[in-house]
Amino acid sequence: MSWLLRMVLVVAVALxxxxxxLLLAYIATRTMRARWQQARLAAQTQGTHVSFREVVAAVEFKDLVRQARAAL
Structure with missing residues (x-):
């Protein structure tokens, strides 16, 4: 993400x-998408099925914080 877009996000959140x-929704969506891709790849290699419930259960608060730092 470019520095200009980051500054726009910071100003938008502040003002x-x-x-x-909206920022929380963006972070949650970004985290869920990354976790879904990881779970899907793991399921393909193991030949199993992945469910949305399993992905949501695997998300931890530290993952959300890590994604928030990456977003800003």
Whole structure:
């Protein structure tokens, strides 16, 4: 992500009401997408099925914090 886009996100979160919730939704979506891809690849190599419930259960708070730092 470019530094300009990061600055726009920081300003939007600081100034626009409700932007913090949009930032949280972005971070959660980014984390879930990364976890879904990891689980899908693991399931393909093992020949099993992956469910959304398993992916959600595997997400931890530290993953969300890590993605938030990467986003900003």
């Amino acid at each position: 626009i009401p409700g932007a913090f919730m």
